[in-house]
Amino acid sequence: MMLEQALAIAEVPAGPDRTDGAPEDSEETVVRGTVTVDAGDPFLAGHYPGFPLVPGFSLVQYVHDLVTGAAAVPPENPAVVRKARFLSPVRPGEEIVIEARVGRDAKGVHTTATVSANARPAAEIRLDHPQENL
Template sequence: MNGPSGTSPVRAAARVVTAVNAGGNGAGPRSEVRFSIEGSEPVFAGHYPDFPIFPGVCVVECVHRAAIAAAPGTGSGLSLAALESARFTGPVFPGDVLTVTADWTAVEGGWKCSATASTERGESATVRLRYREDRG
């Protein structure tokens, strides 16, 4: 997964729809970020060439990039501490728009991000990531 000095297997840009907001009706902070998954993504070249499917690790990467782009405090002081869980429930195909909706919970030393990744066909994955706040 990419970080400040890392690289990503995903070329799609993160488009922040909603950065973390206070939520309503007792809900916690929530963010929404979208990615246009083009057929030109390099990962499609070898991942089922006759029936391309966006790899699950790339969906997790999109969740991570969405978290950094729209996290509390814009994510600049956060680093990934753990991938707590990932469950893949539907495919992502070339041409899809992948929407990552994340709910945030403050935890000791950082934040927990519980995200749903979906396309126009429905849910693609649920992912839980934990971030630590870097105090430099």
């Protein structure tokens, strides 16, 4: 199954009680997606033989793909990775859940995401899509 098919996007507007420091003129949305990585995924071949793990790059890519679909950002536009903190290994076959707060303001699109695998924290990722690239 392709990643684009696996990520199910559900938009939920953020409430008026935001405490994230976002400017009042920014638009913010919460999006959620899930994906299960197939053990046959070619990215797993060398990561690691006999003990396959989903590469951290793949988790960042899943967040990027979710955000570009939800925020109408062209997927080919580059993102700036502000933070990528990996909290636990992710193995093929585990359900990966991504929940992201996506904000848009005059400077671009900003994302703060949490990634979990089988209900345990797996990563914290922050991405920016600067306005000059949109």
